[in-house]
Amino acid sequence: MKLDNTHQLIIENISRFIDLTELEKQKYISLLTEIKIDRKTFLMQAGDITKYEYFITKGCLKVYTLDENGTPHISMFAVEDYWTGDMASFITKEPSRYFIKATEDSELLGISRANYDLLFQQIPKFERFYRILYQRSLISYIRRANHGISLTAEERYIRFKKKYPKIVNRITQKDLAAYIGITPEFMSKIITKVNRR
Amino acid sequence: MKLDNTHQLIIENISRFIDLTELEKQKYISLLTEIKIDRKTFLMQAGDITKYEYFITKGCLKVYTLDENGTPHISMFAVEDYWTGDMASFITKEPSRYFIKATEDSELLGISRANYDLLFQQIPKFERFYRILYQRSLISYIRRANHGISLTAEERYIRFKKKYPKIVNRITQKDLAAYIGITPEFMSKIITKVNRR
DNA sequence: GAAAAAAAATGAACTAGTTTAAGATTTTTA
DNA sequence: TAAAAATCTTAAACTAGTTCATTTTTTTTC
Numbered sequence: 361m362k363l364d365n366t367h368q369l370i371i372e373n374i375s376r377f378i379d380l381t382e383l384e385k386q387k388y389i390s391l392l393t394e395i396k397i398d399r400k401t402f403l404m405q406a407g408d409i410t411k412y413e414y415f416i417t418k419g420c421l422k423v424y425t426l427d428e429n430g431t432p433h434i435s436m437f438a439v440e441d442y443w444t445g446d447m448a449s450f451i452t453k454e455p456s457r458y459f460i461k462a463t464e465d466s467e468l469l470g471i472s473r474a475n476y477d478l479l480f481q482q483i484p485k486f487e488r489f490y491r492i493l494y495q496r497s498l499i500s501y502i503r504r505a506n507h508g509i510s511l512t513a514e515e516r517y518i519r520f521k522k523k524y525p526k527i528v529n530r531i532t533q534k535d536l537a538a539y540i541g542i543t544p545e546f547m548s549k550i551i552t553k554v555n556r557r
Numbered sequence: 558m559k560l561d562n563t564h565q566l567i568i569e570n571i572s573r574f575i576d577l578t579e580l581e582k583q584k585y586i587s588l589l590t591e592i593k594i595d596r597k598t599f600l601m602q603a604g605d606i607t608k609y610e611y612f613i614t615k616g617c618l619k620v621y622t623l624d625e626n627g628t629p630h631i632s633m634f635a636v637e638d639y640w641t642g643d644m645a646s647f648i649t650k651e652p653s654r655y656f657i658k659a660t661e662d663s664e665l666l667g668i669s670r671a672n673y674d675l676l677f678q679q680i681p682k683f684e685r686f687y688r689i690l691y692q693r694s695l696i697s698y699i700r701r702a703n704h705g706i707s708l709t710a711e712e713r714y715i716r717f718k719k720k721y722p723k724i725v726n727r728i729t730q731k732d733l734a735a736y737i738g739i740t741p742e743f744m745s746k747i748i749t750k751v752n753r754r
Numbered sequence: 755g756a757a758a759a760a761a762a763a764t765g766a767a768c769t770a771g772t773t774t775a776a777g778a779t780t781t782t783t784a
Numbered sequence: 785t786a787a788a789a790a791t792c793t794t795a796a797a798c799t800a801g802t803t804c805a806t807t808t809t810t811t812t813t814c
Binding site for chain 2: 425427431433435447448451480484487488490491494495497498499501502503504505506508509510540541
Binding site for chain 3: 730742748
């Protein structure tokens, strides 16, 4: 049986780390939920108990918290071929502190908590997939945590641009500022300064 | 067969997430290397290719990088019952950018890369253990990354003290500053200010 | 247990990043 | 396609955190 493009992408993503039989692929796909979401609408909001972990097949979303002043702090931008969600809430089933909002019309595949647990029972190989996926995410978050406390805002901007050249062009400067951890005004100054060179 | 205290601790740590038979415990323990290290000595240095992932059974270590000015930035403090190492170098087999130094005489159990790979072949259940371990680490690093860019140094200090009350008393103010991401001078000011209240 | 070394405290001058405010430009919506 | 809304730019005054220099206190070493 031939896979459609949407499922093709997620299967390729998984096949980078583990090998699946045709049967396992079908079984896995049957556990997924297809989700379409318009630009500027929420996939989830703070206070929700996270129902899904998501894989993005099309579009772009931002994952963020609001602090006590109402200032947003963006944790990640998720585009095609990325996984996202709020793992803490997904695992503990406690209310999330995160918002996830589409910055473009987007299409996602979601796996519910019940199906996630089922997946490990039915295809234990997925423990390995997630072990490797989380391991790699961990490496990049450890780096991000270190950069946040050791680099200047300008250095963080330059690295972001180098690491995610395609994402820079898809997001507003304001959102970039909320990711870098500075005000939009200072972001504007940095960009002017860096591009002047 | 009765386990000694050292192995007892690591088996209890693992048993929080997966169940092991006596045979599996013995098998696992046979893959570990016991390491003792004196205060102020290095477990590894930048440029090394990381040989092991470590579990601490006694003592305290700091994991840090040095920036181009020679300023240290501490990524984590590892004490009893913690796992540490440089995952990026361990996985990619590329030279590490981290130093790991004991701040107290310490005892560790190390698993080599070869044995780590062997472990998954011989006891596939360990994929699940590491999946859960990494998942939990990921949750706390995502939080740390967000705090680094959204909280003031004083707020980060207060949270560290609340989250790790035992560790605060085992480390120098200078090392705490390198973890929080500020100068020792400013750390001193914050502590004076917070304790005055 | 004295001397040396490291850590901590304090203060003054500085800089990276914030705040507030107002105008210019771009994007969205009807 | 015009009006409204959002984003971006610029600038002046401000604050969190740095730097550098000196002294005091604590820890380490012999």
